Amino acid sequence: MKKLTDFEIEKKLESLEDWDFYDDAIHTDFEFDNFKDCMSAMNRIAFECEALNHHPEWTNIYNTLDITLKTHDAQGVTELDFKLAEAINRIVEVEE
Template identity: 50%
Template sequence: MTALNESQILEKLQDLPHWTFEDGRLHRKLEFKDFKSCFAFMTLIAFEAEAQKHHPDWYNVYNRLLIQLSTHDAGGITENDFTLAHTIEKLYG
């Protein structure tokens, strides 16, 4: 898998308005009504990520979730990251 350059990443982000490109990774912050709802959503993502064989870096505090995507093997952002980001958006929407 080949890493995308910054202009390709910024172009693809136009389809993901809630995501940002920071520190070489795609970022998305989500907030839920409580911890249980947040953790349930993380579980949904976990199953999808496993099916795609592409796993997020994430950080959870109570009802907040920070998701960070990059392809470590490629040393940057790849199509896999955008595929998972779109999946996450569909699940959250």
């Protein structure tokens, strides 16, 4: 998978709400009403990750979820990261 240029990444971010690009990865965070809702979203996201065979770096503290996406094989951001980010946004939007 081809690593995207900084310009390509910034252009794609224009249509991807609440994601930022830094440290060769795209990042977002979500805050839920409680721990249960956060874990529910993480479980739904996990199924999408498995389907795409692409897995995030993420941390959860109580009701917050921080997500970092990059394609390690490409040493940066690829189309696959954006595909997963879009799926994550759809999942979290449904949860809210």
